[in-house]
Amino acid sequence: MRALAAFATALILAGCAWIDPATHVVEEISPTILMYLHQSEDAELESTIVVPAVKNENKQVLTARGKMLKETRLKLNFRHSRELKSGQLRMLFLSEASARGGIFPCLNTLLLDQEISDRMYLAVVRGDFTGFLREQIRLQKNYDRILYKRFRHYEHQLSSRNLHFFLRDYYSPYADPRLPLFEVRDGQMIYVGTALFLDDRMVGAIPGEADPFFQMIANGRGYFPNIPLPEQDVVLGKVTTDRKIKYDAKKEGIVITVHLEGQVDEYTGDRNLGDPQEADRFIRGLKEDLEERILEMVRSLQELSVDPLGAGLSTVTLFRERFPGGEWRKRWPELTVTVRVDLGLNNLGMSKPEE
Amino acid sequence: MRAEERGAAGGLWPASLGWLFVNRLQVAFYILFLPHVLLYPYMIWAIVIVGVLSHFNLRLLAGWMRTEEARLGYEGFVRLLGERAARALAVPGAAAVLLDSAIVTLDYLEVTHHVLFPSAGKLTLLPLLWLAALYLAGQGMLLAGRFVVIAFVGSVWIAALFVQFLFPPVAEYRFLLPVFAGEPRGDLALILPTVWAALSGPQYLAFVARRFAPAGGMFRWLALGNALSVLEYTLFFLAVTLSFGTEYLRKIDYPVVQLIRYIQLPFFERLETILLPAHMILYVFLDAFFILFLRDALRVAAGAARKPDRPRWLMAAAVLWVAFVYVIGRFFWTTEPQHRLWIRVHTWLSGTLYALLPSFLALAAVRRRRRRDGP
Numbered sequence: 001m002r003a004l005a006a007f008a009t010a011l012i013l014a015g016c017a018w019i020d021p022a023t024h025v026v027e028e029i030s031p032t033i034l035m036y037l038h039q040s041e042d043a044e045l046e047s048t049i050v051v052p053a054v055k056n057e058n059k060q061v062l063t064a065r066g067k068m069l070k071e072t073r074l075k076l077n078f079r080h081s082r083e084l085k086s087g088q089l090r091m092l093f094l095s096e097a098s099a100r101g102g103i104f105p106c107l108n109t110l111l112l113d114q115e116i117s118d119r120m121y122l123a124v125v126r127g128d129f130t131g132f133l134r135e136q137i138r139l140q141k142n143y144d145r146i147l148y149k150r151f152r153h154y155e156h157q158l159s160s161r162n163l164h165f166f167l168r169d170y171y172s173p174y175a176d177p178r179l180p181l182f183e184v185r186d187g188q189m190i191y192v193g194t195a196l197f198l199d200d201r202m203v204g205a206i207p208g209e210a211d212p213f214f215q216m217i218a219n220g221r222g223y224f225p226n227i228p229l230p231e232q233d234v235v236l237g238k239v240t241t242d243r244k245i246k247y248d249a250k251k252e253g254i255v256i257t258v259h260l261e262g263q264v265d266e267y268t269g270d271r272n273l274g275d276p277q278e279a280d281r282f283i284r285g286l287k288e289d290l291e292e293r294i295l296e297m298v299r300s301l302q303e304l305s306v307d308p309l310g311a312g313l314s315t316v317t318l319f320r321e322r323f324p325g326g327e328w329r330k331r332w333p334e335l336t337v338t339v340r341v342d343l344g345l346n347n348l349g350m351s352k353p354e355e
Numbered sequence: 356m357r358a359e360e361r362g363a364a365g366g367l368w369p370a371s372l373g374w375l376f377v378n379r380l381q382v383a384f385y386i387l388f389l390p391h392v393l394l395y396p397y398m399i400w401a402i403v404i405v406g407v408l409s410h411f412n413l414r415l416l417a418g419w420m421r422t423e424e425a426r427l428g429y430e431g432f433v434r435l436l437g438e439r440a441a442r443a444l445a446v447p448g449a450a451a452v453l454l455d456s457a458i459v460t461l462d463y464l465e466v467t468h469h470v471l472f473p474s475a476g477k478l479t480l481l482p483l484l485w486l487a488a489l490y491l492a493g494q495g496m497l498l499a500g501r502f503v504v505i506a507f508v509g510s511v512w513i514a515a516l517f518v519q520f521l522f523p524p525v526a527e528y529r530f531l532l533p534v535f536a537g538e539p540r541g542d543l544a545l546i547l548p549t550v551w552a553a554l555s556g557p558q559y560l561a562f563v564a565r566r567f568a569p570a571g572g573m574f575r576w577l578a579l580g581n582a583l584s585v586l587e588y589t590l591f592f593l594a595v596t597l598s599f600g601t602e603y604l605r606k607i608d609y610p611v612v613q614l615i616r617y618i619q620l621p622f623f624e625r626l627e628t629i630l631l632p633a634h635m636i637l638y639v640f641l642d643a644f645f646i647l648f649l650r651d652a653l654r655v656a657a658g659a660a661r662k663p664d665r666p667r668w669l670m671a672a673a674v675l676w677v678a679f680v681y682v683i684g685r686f687f688w689t690t691e692p693q694h695r696l697w698i699r700v701h702t703w704l705s706g707t708l709y710a711l712l713p714s715f716l717a718l719a720a721v722r723r724r725r726r727r728d729g730p
Contacts, residue, residue, distance in 0.1 A: 087625075114470050117625070118617050164598075164617060168527075171603035220523065316532040 027054055030080060031088040034144040036129050037069070037106060038095035045098075045106075047072035048130045050137060050144045051080060059141060061134045069109045087115045090148050092122050092163075096195075096202065099124045099179075104170070104200035111167065118164040121151045124195040124202060127184030135187065147189075157224070159194040159215065170200060174312030174328055178218070181205050194218075196306045204304045206297065213293050216241045217256055218309050226265060232289055236345075237265030247315040247322070253336035254311050258294065263347035273348040287343045295339045302333045367568040368500055370576055373560070375507045376500075377413070377580025380556030382587055383637050384459045387466060387611050388698065389553045389588060390595040392546060394604055397536040399592055401550050406585035409554040409709075413581055416557060416713035417574035422720040425564035429651075429660045435719045442656055449652035451704060452559075456645035457680045458701040460484065461688055463638050467631050470612055478684050484635065485677045488642035492650075492669060499643045500566060506640035513630055514587050516618055520594035525617070530600040531593075552702040554584060555709030559648065561716055646673050 036048040044065040051060045064075035077084050092110070094103055110116050136143040154160050159180045169177040179202075181195040194206040194214055206214045212227045224239040239262035246255045264273070273279045301308065312328040315321070323331055393401065424431030432441045464484075468477040491499050520526055557577065567573065595610045598617075607613055615627045650672035654660050659668070687693060 114473060118613065119619060164525075168598075168600055168603050171606065172600050173602060310527075310529075313527070313529040313532075316529060318533055319535050320533050320537050 028082055029085045030082040031085045033088050033090045033148060034093070034133075035086075035089060035091070036093040036095070036125070036133070037098055037103075038130070039098040039101060040095075041097070041101065045069060045072060046130075047076065048133065049076060049084065050133060051082075051084070052144075053141075054082075059137045059144075061130065061137055063130060069106050085115065086113065089116050089120055091144075091151060092120055093125045093129055093182075094122065094179075095129065096124055096126045096181075099195060099197075099202035102200045107163065107167065107170075107200070111163065116163075118162065118167075120163045121148075122161055122163060122166055123151075123180045123182055125182045125184060125189075126192070129184055132184045132187070132189065157215070157222075158191055158211075159218070169308070169310070170197075172310070172313075173326060174307070174316070175310035176306045176308050178308040194308075196301070196304060196308055198304065198306050203306060204300075210293070210297055213290070213297055216258055216260070217243050217245075217294060217298070219243075224262075227262075229286070229289065232286055233267060233269035234264060234286065235266035236262045238262050245309065245311050245314045247311075248338075249322070251336065253338060254314070255338045255340065256294070256298070256309075256311075257340045257342070258290075259342045259344075260290070261344040261346065263345060267348075279348055282348075283343055283345060286345075287341050290341045290343065291339045294341070295337060298337045298339065302335070302337070305329065305333045307332050366497055368497070368566050369568050370570040370573050372501070372503065373567070373573055373576035374580035374583065375503045376560055377557045377577050378583045378587075379503055379506055379510075379637060379640070380559065381554050381581070381584040383556070383641055384462065384701070385549075385553035386587065386591060387609060387634075388462070389549065390591050390610050391604070391608070392549045393592055393596075394601050395536065395539075395541050396531045396534045396596060396601070397539065398541070398546060399531075399534065399589065399596075401546060402585060402588050402592060405547065405550040405554060406581065406588075408551070409581050409585075410578055412709065412713055413557060413577040414574055415717045416561060417577055419561055419713055419717040419720060420564040420567065420573055422717075424720050424723070425561070425716070426569065428565045429655060431565075435716075435723055442658060445652045445655040449649055449656065451708060452645050452648045452652060453676065453679050455701065455705055455708075456642055456676065457683050458697050460638060460642060460680055461684045462694075462698065463634070464684065465688070465694065466609060466612060467635075469609075470616075470627055471631055478681060481677065481680060481684070484638060484642060485673070485680075487639045488646060489669075489673045491639060491643035492646040492673065493666075496563065496566060496647050499640070499647060500563070502640050502643070506637045509636035510634055513615075513633065514590055516626070516630075517590055517594040517614065519618070520598050520614060521590075526594075526597035527600065528597065530597055548706050549702050550588075551710070552706035553588065554581065555705040557581075558709045558712040559644070561712055562648065562651075642676070646676050649676055 030051050032049045032051060034050045038046040038048070044067060046063060046065050047069065048061060048063045051062055053059045060080075062076050062079055064072040064079065066072040066075055073084065073086075094106075098106075107122075110120070111118070133143070140146065151160055159178050161177070161179050166177045166179065169175045176199075177197040179195045179197070180191060181193050183190050183192045191208065191211075192205075193208045193211045195202050196204045196206065212224055215222055215224070219241075220243060222239075222241040222243075224241070225237065227236040227239050229236065239260060241261075242259040244257045244259075246257070247253075248255050267273065269282075271278050271282050273282060298309075307328070312323065312332065315323055315328065393399075419425055422431075424435050427434070429441070435441075436444065460481075464477055464480055467480060468475070472479065491502055557580070560577075591611060594614060595604065598614060599607065599610055604610055612627060612631070615630050616625065618624075618626045620626070646669070650668050651660075653672055653675075654664070654668055683697075688697060
């Protein structure tokens with residue numbers, strides 16, 4: 001009797017199908033992992049998804065238009081034979097036009113949807129992404145999964161951001177959100193830098209060449225397999241960075257210190273790095289160059305009055321907020337910024353100095 | 356043989372069960388809810404300070420539980436207050452137990468509905484929960500009380516999953532600043548009672564003192580449970596504050612559940628589908644416990660406390676309980692403001708009971724002893 005009761009309980013509890021009005025056998029639903037939203041000014045919202053295949057079907061790319069996000073979802077549902085589910089939604093791509101127009105309404109809708117995980121990656125795309133997807137899905141059947149793997153792999157290198165981090169920066173009075181920026185060009189999807197947001201609107205971008213320097217100061221710790229510096233005829237390799245941002249209350253300025261360690265992977269200049277004095281001069285030049293680049297970038301951020309570094313957080317002390325309310329936003333563009341780079345290169349890529 | 360072990364063999368709870376009771380009774384409801392109220396970093400001190408206050412309150416409670424009257428059960432209350440007063444007080448007592456358990460249960464049902472079963476009604480789970488609680492209550496107070504061990508083991512491990520949120524990359528330590536606020540922000544008149552209510556629950560032990568084996572050191576066990584609760588609240592508070600920050604936290608209904616949803620194990624995601632049902636073990640225990648209290652209160656109120664117990668009292672209590680929960684859930688818990696109102700009601704009800712009951716009973720016992728020993 002007891003065993004029977006236990007069995008019955010397990011049956012009832014394990015299959016909640018009788019609670020839910022609809023059955024969710026996997027062949028009856030379409031858990032999509034990728035969504036693309038595009039909205040140009042005054043036009044309708046256009047939402048595109050990749051529908052997974054069951055058995056011998058082909059993957060499909062579906063698009064629907066509507067005034068609101070969930071409305072397009074319903075329209076997509078009407079268009080497809082299986083019910084679309086967003087429980088597995090892992091990536092949301094936003095067109096540059098919609099990013100510049102403000103994306104908070106969409107993100108809020110997605111945040112409220114309990115099916116959708118906060119780990120969903122966000123990215124901004126330039127160009128005709130819908131057409132690109134159609135093409136790629138035809139060529140490589142699993143393209144949506146491949147894209148997902150790409151995001152996961154580069155989680156700590158590119159400005160790969162998920163919904164949680166985006167909204168955290170969005171709500172914080174001391175930071176502004178950022179997203180990776182991709183461009184579709186010649187049938188390829190290229191990482192072209194970081195999109196910068198003021199509130200929920202994209203206001204600018206860090207170009208791809210400068211992106212490593214941005215990552216260096218945007219994240220507390222970082223690792224870069226390579227940092228090319230063509231102007232200095234050098235490529236740094238295996239670079240680990242550690243940055244600190246401090247607020248100097250006396251001078252009313254921000255001090256950014258980057259501790260950078262690595263080696264010289266490639267050098268095409270004509271200095272003799274085997275000579276300690278020459279090497280010293282070379283390293284000093286490199287250090288000044290890095291400091292200048294980073295400073296220039298921070299200035300450009302100040303011009304846009306965005307703070308994707310979260311520099312504002314460093315102004316809060318144990319006892320008080322120096323810039324409470326929205327004060328930080330107003331002060332950030334005017335602050336003086338000092339950048340210091342500690343450069344430690346442990347292998348100059350040349351043969352050892354002669355004894 | 357030590358007294359404690361003899362107690363266990365003689366059909367009593369060993370005193371060491373006390374900390375499990377205190378901890379689970381305190382944590383059950385507020386662990387999901389409290390971090391939503393404590394928005395600002397400096398409020399971590401509120402948890403600690405109120406925890407210390409609760410510690411002293413538990414000392415009163417343990418003092419009461421040691422008295423002869425407490426050990427006598429119903430007869431003890433009759434000695435203290437007189438039969439008429441004891442019977443009269445059983446009615447508001449039953450109402451308080453009903454309200455307390457109804458709010459706690461409905462809040463859990465609301466969360467599961469919102470997160471797990473949005474397509475099924477909120478009260479769909481109620482019959483299941485009720486049956487489980489009824490079954491447990493049917494085993495009698497002794498076994499239902501011992502179930503606290505299983506409730507503890509079944510739900511305490513959830514806290515371990517939150518340790519990862521104390522470390523980067525999710526944790527941003529600077530969200531904890533300013534931790535010593537010069538001018539406190541937020542409504543302290545709301546927050547302190549809520550933290551106090553979050554540590555309430557052990558007051559119910561005042562009525563089951565006779566179930567514990569008469570071993571010394573009861574207070575030490577109760578204090579241990581209290582300390583563990585404070586530790587758990589601090590952990591959850593830190594995890595939530597470090598991963599969301601004040602401003603974002605303000606916008607989220609259940610930050611703890613949201614964080615559970617963020618956990619991603621290499622082989623498993625969407626842990627809330629496991630964690631929320633696991634949390635239900637706790638509610639089965641609580642509801643069984645409350646149904647038994649309700650039964651005893653009904654018997655006392657009806658003047659049947661001295662007669663032998665019959666199953667129909669339990670059935671009456673269980674039906675009353677489920678009907679009450681259903682009516683509240685169906686008609687008075689449909690909108691967000693109502694939800695907030697009920698939680699406010701729970702805060703004040705439970706907090707007041709916890710603040711007043713132990714001291715009231717301890718005082719009454721002292722007064723009686725004086726009167727007896729005096730002229």
